[in-house]
Amino acid sequence: MKSSKIEFPKELYDELGAFIDSLETTSGALIEILHRAQEIFGYLSRDVQLYIARKLGIPGAEVYGVVSFYSTFTTKPSGKHTISVCMGTACFVRGADKILEKFKERLGIESNETTEDGLFTIKDVRCIGACGLAPVVTVDGKVYGRVKEEDVDNIINEYRGKEANNIDKVLR
Amino acid sequence: MIKSLDDLMQIKKQYSNLLALREHRSASGPRMNILVCGGTGCVSSDSDRVIKNLELILKARGFADDVKVIQTGCFGFCEQGPIVKIEPDNVFYVRVSPKDAKDIVDEHVAKGNKIERLLFEDPHKKERIYKQEDMDFYKKQVRVALRNCGVIDPENIYEALAAGAYEALGKVLTTMSRDEVIDIVKKSGLRGRGGGGFPTGLKWEITKKQEDEEKFIICNADEGDPGAFMDRSILEGNPHNVLEAMAIGGYAIGANKGIVYIRVEYPLAVSRLNTAIKQARDFGLLGKNIFGTDFSFDVTIKYGAGAFVCGEETSLINSCEGKRGEPNYKPPYPAEEGYWGHPTCVNNVETFANIPVIITKGPEWFASMGTEKSKGTKVFALAGKINNVGLVEVPMGITLREIIFDIGGGIPGGKGFKAVQTGGPSGGVLTQKELDTPIDYDSLLSVGSMMGSGGMIVMDEDDNMVNIAKFYLEFTMDEACGRCAAGRIGTKRMFEILEKITQGRATMADLDGLKQLAYLVKDSSLCGLCQTAPNPVISTMKHFWGEYLEFIKDIDHPQGEGKYIPKNKIGIKA
Numbered sequence: 001m002k003s004s005k006i007e008f009p010k011e012l013y014d015e016l017g018a019f020i021d022s023l024e025t026t027s028g029a030l031i032e033i034l035h036r037a038q039e040i041f042g043y044l045s046r047d048v049q050l051y052i053a054r055k056l057g058i059p060g061a062e063v064y065g066v067v068s069f070y071s072t073f074t075t076k077p078s079g080k081h082t083i084s085v086c087m088g089t090a091c092f093v094r095g096a097d098k099i100l101e102k103f104k105e106r107l108g109i110e111s112n113e114t115t116e117d118g119l120f121t122i123k124d125v126r127c128i129g130a131c132g133l134a135p136v137v138t139v140d141g142k143v144y145g146r147v148k149e150e151d152v153d154n155i156i157n158e159y160r161g162k163e164a165n166n167i168d169k170v171l172r
Numbered sequence: 173m174i175k176s177l178d179d180l181m182q183i184k185k186q187y188s189n190l191l192a193l194r195e196h197r198s199a200s201g202p203r204m205n206i207l208v209c210g211g212t213g214c215v216s217s218d219s220d221r222v223i224k225n226l227e228l229i230l231k232a233r234g235f236a237d238d239v240k241v242i243q244t245g246c247f248g249f250c251e252q253g254p255i256v257k258i259e260p261d262n263v264f265y266v267r268v269s270p271k272d273a274k275d276i277v278d279e280h281v282a283k284g285n286k287i288e289r290l291l292f293e294d295p296h297k298k299e300r301i302y303k304q305e306d307m308d309f310y311k312k313q314v315r316v317a318l319r320n321c322g323v324i325d326p327e328n329i330y331e332a333l334a335a336g337a338y339e340a341l342g343k344v345l346t347t348m349s350r351d352e353v354i355d356i357v358k359k360s361g362l363r364g365r366g367g368g369g370f371p372t373g374l375k376w377e378i379t380k381k382q383e384d385e386e387k388f389i390i391c392n393a394d395e396g397d398p399g400a401f402m403d404r405s406i407l408e409g410n411p412h413n414v415l416e417a418m419a420i421g422g423y424a425i426g427a428n429k430g431i432v433y434i435r436v437e438y439p440l441a442v443s444r445l446n447t448a449i450k451q452a453r454d455f456g457l458l459g460k461n462i463f464g465t466d467f468s469f470d471v472t473i474k475y476g477a478g479a480f481v482c483g484e485e486t487s488l489i490n491s492c493e494g495k496r497g498e499p500n501y502k503p504p505y506p507a508e509e510g511y512w513g514h515p516t517c518v519n520n521v522e523t524f525a526n527i528p529v530i531i532t533k534g535p536e537w538f539a540s541m542g543t544e545k546s547k548g549t550k551v552f553a554l555a556g557k558i559n560n561v562g563l564v565e566v567p568m569g570i571t572l573r574e575i576i577f578d579i580g581g582g583i584p585g586g587k588g589f590k591a592v593q594t595g596g597p598s599g600g601v602l603t604q605k606e607l608d609t610p611i612d613y614d615s616l617l618s619v620g621s622m623m624g625s626g627g628m629i630v631m632d633e634d635d636n637m638v639n640i641a642k643f644y645l646e647f648t649m650d651e652a653c654g655r656c657a658a659g660r661i662g663t664k665r666m667f668e669i670l671e672k673i674t675q676g677r678a679t680m681a682d683l684d685g686l687k688q689l690a691y692l693v694k695d696s697s698l699c700g701l702c703q704t705a706p707n708p709v710i711s712t713m714k715h716f717w718g719e720y721l722e723f724i725k726d727i728d729h730p731q732g733e734g735k736y737i738p739k740n741k742i743g744i745k746a
Contacts, residue, residue: 028512030494031477035436069496069653070477072436088398089596089629090555092643126478127398128437130216131555132250132562143216 006077012040013051026056030066034073043074079114079121081159086136088127095149096135100124102152103137119163120156173456175464177342180333187334193259194323204239204281208268209255209322211246211408212401212440218270219243219254225273230281239281245409247322248563249309252292257304257322264304265290295559295581309560309579314541316549317365317402317525318565321409326444329451332412338457340531341416344423345463350380353424357527360535361547365402366392366483366520367595367624368700369546369613375517379425379507382515387427390511390518391418392488393434393441396480397596398647400627402551403521405563407434407441410525411448415458415471417524420531422469425517430471433488437478445473480597480651483625484699485510485518487653498655499699520625522551542568546612554580556629557587566611573607576630587632591715595624597644597651598704600711601637620711622704637716638723641708642670648705659702662693666709679726687713 019036023029033052034044041048044067053060067073085091085100100111103122107115114121130136133145137155144155174180192199194207208214208223226241247255252266256276263286265276272290279285291300292307304310315321324331344353358373379387391414395403407414418430434442449471452458460468474492481487482497489511491497510516526548530538539547546568552575555561559581566575572592576582583589591601600621602609609615613623631640649663669686672678690706690713697703713720721727 028492028494031475031491032494035475035477065496066494069498070479072476072478089593089627089643090399090561092398093556093629093631093635093640126396126437126480127400128212128216129401129404130213130250131399131401131553132213132253133216134555134561136216145217 084123084125084138087124090131091135094134187330202240205259206241207257210243213250214253221270229277245321246405251561266292337412340528345465360530360538365522379517388511388516389422389427391432394483397627400553402626417527419469435476481653498653543612552626552628557632558630568612569610593629595622596627600707637712641712644708656698658696
């Protein structure tokens with residue numbers, strides 16, 4: 001992925017600032033603020049983390065310490081579609097590791113990486129709790145249950161297909 | 173606004189008709205209720221669209237006023253989801269797809285005909301069964317913590333009130349002293365359902381004894397054990413039950429503030445909990461002067477951010493304070509110095525879910541279930557290689573055989589049972605030998621596993637136990653917070669040795685090293701996460717030593733080859 005720096009528009013920072021100002025107290029609220037920031041920006045860039053640190057009057061290292069501790073927080077932008085393979089135990093014993101390998105092989109990326117076209121990010125997630133449907137894959141929140149290795153291509157193509165349709169519409 | 177116990181009972185009476193059909197009482201109003209499971213499992217298989225279609229078709233056929241569709245919490249039978257139950261006919265439909273909505277309306281609702289193909293088929297007798305209580309899956313279950321899950325609409329406080337919600341709180345606040353409440357909980361024998369099994373009444377008593385202006389009660393809903401979803405289902409199916417219990421606990425220990433620490437990965441539970449908190453505030457069941465007494469109590473939500481260690485209570489408290497979720501050295505225990513330095517009582521969701529019913533039905537009733545030292549029931553999430561994946565609640569003391577073969581319906585594909593992992597990454601395996609051991613806190617510890625929060629993963633003859641141990645170690649290595657060296661480095665080295673073993677590169681010396689390291693990490697780690705992390709290795713080594721040996725290169729194998737290639741290669745990278 002290119003490392004070109006993306007500047008976020010000021011409005012987004014204003015939105016985050018307004019949220020922080022609306023809190024009764026900022027003491028103990030760092031995790032809550034980071035959740036909101038990730039919702040607004042999509043990920044927590046260095047600039048966003050520093051903005052929060054200055055706004056709260058705490059060292060940037062403290063913010064980064066929390067960001068890097070929790071797996072929900074990400075410092076890299078995600079692809080357009082996030083493929084999450086459940087790696088809970090119930091899914092694992094029903095073959096989720098093979099499904100994950102297949103996705104990695106087909107898309108040529110590892111977990112937590114994004115394809116070059118920016119279309120897909122793969123994540124291995126902890127139990128999403130739909131163990132009756134194991135092994136489970138979710139794409140952007142849509143759940144695919146009892147997934148077999150041979151379903152992997154279909155799932156990927158479903159989303160590639162959507163993209164192709166969109167491009168067609170634009171060209172026409 | 174509810175200002176007294178009388179107000180509450182009045183509302184209960186006024187709305188009791190809501191549940192009439194489900195309790196098989198005659199009443200005015202609609203003639204039929206269609207209950208559709210709205211737990212995460214069933215929603216994942218499209219139960220939302222089942223509801224939408226049912227409502228559209230009922231409207232089109234003119235049944236809209238006559239038949240009410242209700243989204244309930246989890247029925248527990250996740251393998252057969254989405255579940256639809258029709259009352260008062262007491263017909264239980266399984267694997268209902270959105271397309272089936274038409275037949276349910278045109279055949280069942282209009283003509284009273286049961287739809288054969290949607291009935292559960294008993295796998296042994298090959299007969300279709302329509303009553304929930306006739307299914308093997310439900311026969312041995314006793315629903316205490318899960319009561320009303322799958323019965324009421326969790327987003328409708330009137331249904332919860334009609335089912336008796338907040339009655340225990342009213343009784344406690346208007347008629348009982350704080351010591352009396354603690355006494356009842358102690359007498360019931362209730363122990364912490366998060367896994368440790370610490371007596372709940374004692375925890376409350378210790379926190380009550382602390383002298384401080386401000387105290388806190390925290391509900392631990394950071395259910396991190398992969399493959400376990402008891403707490404989520406309780407919060408999704410009956411959130412008022414937990415809020416009521418927190419208020420009771422707050423009264424007992426002297427706390428006016430409650431916090432629910434919940435995983436952000438549970439969006440549905442979060443949203444239903446938020447709805448319930450708002451409703452309870454609107455009715456005056458949370459807030460100032462509850463039931464007209466001078467007791468005030470409110471609950472806020474704190475969100476986790478994906479860290480297994482935050483289920484440990486000191487880590488959880490650090491995370492609530494917005495910090496890295498690393499554990500503290502104990503003592504001081506949270507009961508003495510917890511949230512922002514104040515005495516804090518942390519209880520698990522399922523523990524709380526038992527409290528209101530203990531108050532209303534009495535501690536003797538609760539203590540009549542279970543074994544000598546483990547009273548009541550336990551919810552287990554049954555998953556893995558088992559026919560009936562789902563959520564089951566059983567009396568303590570039931571045997572593993574009953575859970576796996578009677579309730580769980582045995583192993584799919586005619587395969588042999590090999591082992592079951594209880595206690596998740598902190599627990600160990602139980603094998604054929606333990607099938608008839610009565611399950612309680614102490615018996616599980618004595619056979620080298622633990623109760624844990626209630627995850628139960630079943631493995632069949634194809635599963636390689638070394639790979640299972642490696643899977644759990646990879647999890648704990650990943651989730652170890654890094655605070656103590658034993659946890660940080662120990663789990664990593666253990667994982668590396670396991671990887672070496674499964675790749676066929678290990679020698680006997682590695683096995684010895686792994687064993688030594690396992691005990692070292694167990695004895696010297698700071699908190700529960702890494703103290704228990706070696707358990708899957710220790711336990712699989714004890715029960716399946718042979719499977720470890722099969723991977724070892726410097727001993728003679730029956731095959732006469734230097735390196736034995738195991739039949740099952742799950743997780744092995746070439």
